[in-house]
Amino acid sequence: MRVALFQPGIPQNVGAAIRLAACFGVGLDxxxxxxxxxxxxxxxxxxxxxxxLAHMKRHLSWEAFLEAxxxxxxxxxxxxxxxxTPFHHFGFQSGDTLLFGNESRGASDEVHAAAQGRxxxxxxxxxxxxNLATTVSMALGEAxxxxxxxxxG
Numbered sequence: 650m651r652v653a654l655f656q657p658g659i660p661q662n663v664g665a666a667i668r669l670a671a672c673f674g675v676g677l678d679x680x681x682x683x684x685x686x687x688x689x690x691x692x693x694x695x696x697x698x699x700x701x702l703a704h705m706k707r708h709l710s711w712e713a714f715l716e717a718x719x720x721x722x723x724x725x726x727x728x729x730x731x732x733x734t735p736f737h738h739f740g741f742q743s744g745d746t747l748l749f750g751n752e753s754r755g756a757s758d759e760v761h762a763a764a765q766g767r768x769x770x771x772x773x774x775x776x777x778x779x780n781l782a783t784t785v786s787m788a789l790g791e792a793x794x795x796x797x798x799x800x801x802g
Contacts, residue, residue: 665782671702727764
């Protein structure tokens, strides 16, 4: 299981994703360009000391991400407000990569076209969207629940 962030715009969200990936032992892909330097102080502050535990890969472009060895297996699943399939009705597999678009722009048509699945977290009609880190947490939690990927401590 992997989490991928497409051109993230808020360093605190990337920091939270680093912590999440470290805590659950999943890979994290950050697809650049980001709207901030990845060595930004707030990114380090949000990730705390979890960075060394996370298996984070930086990809300089969408094309580089698609060609990376980590993409060799498993499905690419895009979480988007433009999807019709609720994430909790979808059957996740352990090799899936959960992909999330930029906080303000979402994902490009090219990214939508590459995804083998497009999933939505249903919200109340009057709500636009949730925080990226919250969305990643919910999606990863459901995927790990379905695939038996939680640690049994």
